Amino acid sequence: MKITVIGAGLVGLASAHALAAEGHDVTVLDREGPAAGASQGNAGWLAHTDIDPIASPKMLRRVPRFLLDPLGPLAIRPSYLLPILPWLTRLIWASRPDNLARSVEALVSLQRLAMPAWTKLSGELGLARLIHRRGGLFVFDDADAFARAKGHFQKQRAFGVACDLLDAVEVRQMEPALSDRIVAAAFFPDAAHVTDPREVTQALFDAALERGVRFQKAAVSRIEPGSPVRIGLAGGGSRTADKVVLAAGAWSKPLAAALGDVVPLDTERGYNVSFPGVTGLLNRPVSFDGQGFVATPLDSGLRIGGAVELGGLELPPNHARTRALYAKATRYLRDLPAFDSGTLWMGFRPSIPDSLPVIGRSRATPDVLYAFGHGHYGLTQSAATADLVAALIAGRAPAIDLARFSPQRF
Template identity: 65%
Template structure:
């Protein structure tokens, strides 16, 4: 069949490959080009060991404290608050114990597919050199939080995830650049990170073109309800296909609405600073629990990023937040280069209140499939999502139950 993939980020490029595997003719559409959004600036973790949704009873209790700090791990721009309110209500509902447990089960099921799917795709596409399997560290400055992490480790072990709890002396041997004020860490030996998000996304995109996929720079503003979906854009632009996949990240919401699905998609604005050419400070990615940032040793240079800001798609970046991330990192890591030598970035994570993406058929046209809303896990879950989408296109039973990811779950 002829299948259009709307979105040329990491999820859309991975889906293109999965469709090419099955002999489909693939048309990739994007209003900007490949790797325009968070696919170029994310932290570069294959964070398949993360199984706890952000909407949790614990995080819900911390929200008021976070909001008191305008440069802290979570902020909401005051002018955006009324628009965000329905999303926040859904977030509170998703943090209820029963809903939280359902989200864990759904997230864990998808995460268990993630790394094997990536390793298989990297090998078939000749991209294995981009994936580095050095494990990952989540470090703690608070002893009570470190002790509580043992409970999280036990939940992860239920899903076959390896976790090693290590003390400060062993941690200093793992990563000598980390300062002594850290009280311990959770080490995930199976965590991987990538050479560079932009490099990997572009390589995956070019590999899809080499296999026969076609790219067209186009803005899709609507999709028809007919047997063969018609993708419609400005000035009379139109393409008719057999199937369509919506993988446009934070820009997917209007298309879903036109197809009958009121998905509460919003955008978490994430910030980072990268230091090109700075390598070797750490050997693996490090997340700093309770501080809202991570640090990744990309081949292209050191990257420090994180935090969550809600402000929509149009507001200008507030890089005072980026400076705050850097200052926190400098208090915990020796040898950082000067902030002024870094390259600043802000991107839009497509976020849903329960931390689960939307994967499923559109209400008004079953020949249109959704694959968006991966939040912090777009890079991690892209190839696993691609396999699920390919199964839906072929009317096969997917590898996991997709009820938790239904666009109608809200």
């Protein structure tokens, strides 16, 4: 079939590969080009070991404390408070115990597909060198917090996630750059990270062109159901396709809404500072409990980032948040370079309140499929999502139940 994929980020490009591998004629459209959004600036973790949605009672308990600090792990820009209220209401609803349990079950089902899908895709394309399998650390500066978290680690083990608990000495043997503030950690040996998210996305793009996938730089203004489907382009013009895959990340919402699918997609604005050429300080990714940031040893340099700011797509970045992340990092990591030597970035995580992406067919036509809203797990879940999309287009039963990912679940 003639298939158009809207979006040249990780999810869109992985989908293009999965469809081209089945013999389809694939064209990718993007308003900027490959790796222009969150796919270039994410933390670089293949975090398939995570099993908890963002929406959870634990997160809700922390919200009041977070919001008292405008530069803390979670902030809402004052001018965006009213627009984000419906999304926050759904977040609270998704945190109810029965809703949370269903979300965990669905999230785990998708996370279990993530690494096998990435292993298969990277192996087929000769890109296995771009994935480092050194595990990941979740570290604590509070012994009581670590003790309370042991129940959660046991829950992860029950879902098949390998997890080793380390004391302070063992942590620093593994990562000598961690300061004496760190008292314990959980080590996830099956976690992985990539050489650099931009490099991975560009490699997927280049490999797609080599296998015959075409690319057109164009912004999409509308999708019109029909046989074939018509795609209107900003500035005039259009193209047609037998099937369309909408994988435009944070910019997917209005296109889906015009097709009758009102999806509560908003953005979690993430910040980071990267230090090009600073390698060897850490061996593996480290997440810092309760601090809202992570540190990743990319091949291109050390990246420190994280936090959540709810502020939509239009407001300018507030890099005072990035400086605050760096200030925290100096308390936990030795020998960090000066902040001003780093490169700043802010990007938009396309997030759904229940922390589950939208994967499924449009209400308007089965010939338009959605693959967006992956939040913090776009890199992790991209290859698995692509396989699910390919199965739906081929008429095969997907590997997991997609009811919890349906665009119509809202």
